[in-house]
Amino acid sequence: MPEPRHPGDRAAPRQPHDLVVVGAGPAGMAAAATSLDGGLRVALVDSGPAPGGQFWRHPPDHAHDAVPTEDLHHDLRTYRSLRAALAAHERTGRLTLLLDHHVWTTAAAADGFTVHAVDRGSxxxxxxxxxxxxxxxxxxxAYDRQLPFPGWDLPGVLTAGGLQALLKGGGVVAGRRVVLGGTGPFLLPVAAALAARGAEVVALCEAAAPSAWLRHPAPLLRHPAKWAEAVGYAGALARHRIPFRTRTGIVGAEGEGRVAVVRTASLDADGAPLPGTERRIEADTVGVGWGFVPQLDLLLPLGCDLADAGDGTVAAAVDAGQRTTVPGLYAAGETCGVGGAALALGEGRVAAVSVLTDLRAPGRPGVRPLAAERRSVARHRAFARALAEAHPVPRDWPAWLTDDTTVCRCEEVTAGAVRAARTDGPASDHRQVKQLTRAGMGWCQGRMCGPAVHCLVAAGAEPYAPAERLIATPVTLGALADSGGSPADGTPSQPI
Ligand SMILES: Cc1cc2nc3c(=O)[nH]c(=O)nc-3n(C[C@H](O)[C@H](O)[C@H](O)COP(=O)(O)OP(=O)(O)OC[C@H]3O[C@@H](n4cnc5c(N)ncnc54)[C@H](O)[C@@H]3O)c2cc1C
Structure with missing residues (x-):
């Protein structure tokens, strides 16, 4: 693969865009708006029907009025001002906003980068x-980290992020009696949003102990806004009478054809269920979330370095300006480690200022000084690290698996088969388990089961590093064949 030129190398003929931003969540929106304000011509690409990403997920614009979701959001002022800024830049022709466009691969080229997308808008x-x-x-x-449990493949079991996405993206309440479980503060907005839309949240099971936060007072004290948010959610739980059970896990789901009963248990300090504490709760829906896994599909083939994110995952390694180790390639938001929307916004702005600086474009407006933004990013990063330590994936979670629990749902590989691959294989990582058992070889290519398989074989010694996948989303042969064209302005490669 040829070495990319430094973005400041201006020998190549001028291209229609100075910067392609993939992802129109808080990080991508902030990065695009700042780059455009600085005079760049930008293409902003997202697979979703509206900008906003996961945090500001909205129904498509045409359904906006029919499906009111505004009350489920936070900081809509920032969202609206970013959308207004992007719309203004679109009108000047300097922003090309490509929604419903899924990027399936990226490649370094002699004069920068080539980004291959499929337009799924029609x-x-x-x-x-x-x-x-x-x-x-x-x-x-990022995407939801899942840990399997007996019955997790029954209809009615969803990820916590999935429940939230259905609510915010389409106003859909996925169940009537819901049990939520896993770890981390993200479970709180999901519980509050479901209850606000009339679902009965019959238990919220948090695997960690709240006392874990006492080990990290400094980042907490520096974030009074997070305290205020937590108090708000405590009020919502109290108002809707949602039982909040700490050191408790969802260890099983049962039902004929769909979930009818959820089994929960108290957990010891390492996450193993305590004998005699199991409870059975009638419910039709289960939402489970164990934090998030950075979405690195597009970065891995470009060969940038990764770093331990501190929560059992790896993320893009970036410098203080959000530059990856590949010249001209930048990363921002949860591709650099999970830390929430405020951090993603800050990283997006910092990355944009680096692009503006590195392109050194003569005659473009001055680049804003960065010191305050960088300090804010550092504070939010420290908070995210404390969060990861207070809400770890419990070491002994595999104790709630039975040998016949399905771990890889695409290829129907059980926990027993994965354990056998470890002991008899002997496999020492998820790639070897894939070769021996086919776990991770199906439709999702290990995105769902990868972190769990990794825990089962590597026992958490190293963070989970996903395998490189050259194609980030299934594409039709027709679209593949069509990708050899040359247009570089966001038009279809075969003009229509
Ligand atoms: C399902 C889910 C729901 C969440 N809900 C909330 C919530 O309600 N509240 C909260 O505080 N936090 C929520 N989070 C956490 C949230 O992700 C972050 O705090 C914040 O949105 C991160 O911003 P970001 O810009 O880094 O990424 P995101 O907001 O995730 O934005 C990334 C964008 O990239 C796009 N994208 C990804 N891959 C491609 C591709 N190959 N081609 C084109 N586009 C692509 C996605 O469509 C998405 O719009 C959620 C996370 C998930 C996974």
Whole structure:
């Protein structure tokens, strides 16, 4: 693969965009708006129907009035001001906003980067779109980390993020009697939002002990806003009479054809269920979340270094300006480690200022000084590290698996088969387990089961590093064949 030129190298002919930003969540929106304000021509690409990412997920614009979701959001003022800024730049023609466009791969080229996307805006047709720019910013966020348990493959079991996405993106309340479980503060807005829309949240099971936070007073004290948020959620739980059980895990789900009963148990300090504490709760829906895994699909093939994110995952290694180790390639938001929307916004702005600086474009407006933004990013990062330590994936979670619990749902590989691959294989990481058992070889390519398989074989010694996947989303042969064209302005590669 040829070495990319430094973005400041201006020998190459001018391309229609200076920067491609993949991901229009808080990080990508902030990065695009700041780059545009600084005079760049930007393509902002997202697979979703509206900008906002996970935090500000909205129904598509055409359904906006029919599905009111405003009350489920936080900091809508920032969202609206970013959208207004992007809309203004779109009108000047300097922003190309490509929604419903899924980027399936990226490659380094002689004069920067090539970004291959499929336009899924007019199903069932898919059209290939090829973008080129001297600088690329990947802000593709993160996805829910799942740990299997007996019955987790029953209809009615969802990820906590999935429940929230259904609510925010379509006003859909996925169940009537819901049990939530896992770890981390993200469970709180999900419980509050479900209750606000009329679901009965019959238990919120948090695996960690609240006392874990006492070990990290400094980052907490520096974030009074987080305290205020926590108090707000405590009020919502009290108002809706949602039982909040700490050191408790969901250890099983049962039902004929869909969930009818959820089994919970008190957990010891390492996460093993305590004998005699199991309870059975009638419910039709289960939402489970064990934090998030950075979405690195587009970064891995470009060869940038990764770093231990401190929560059992790896993330893009970036410098203080959000530059990856590949010249011209930047990352922001949860691709650099999970830390919430405020951090993602700050990182997006910092990354944009680096792009503006590195492109050194003569005659462009001055670059804003960064010291305050960087200090804020550092504070939010410290908070995210404390959060990860207070809400770890419990070491002994595999204790609630039975040998016949399915771990890889695509290929129907059980916990017993994965354990056998470890002891008899002997496999020492998820890649070897895949070769021996097919776990991670199916439709999702290990995105769902990868972290769990990793825990089962590597026992948490190293963080989970996903395998490189050259194709980030399934694409039709037609779109693949169409991708060889040359347009670089966001139009289909075969003009229509
Ligand atoms: C399902 C889910 C729900 C969440 N809900 C909340 C919530 O309600 N409240 C909260 O505080 N935090 C929530 N979070 C955490 C949240 O992700 C972050 O705090 C915040 O949104 C991170 O911002 P970001 O810009 O880094 O990434 P995101 O907001 O995740 O944005 C990334 C964007 O990249 C796009 N993308 C990814 N891959 C591609 C690709 N290959 N091609 C094109 N586009 C791509 C996605 O469509 C998405 O719009 C949620 C996380 C998840 C996974």
């Amino acid at each position: 199903p069932p047709e898919e059209r290939a779109v090829v973008l080129r720019a001297p600088a690329l910013l990947v802000a593709t966020g």
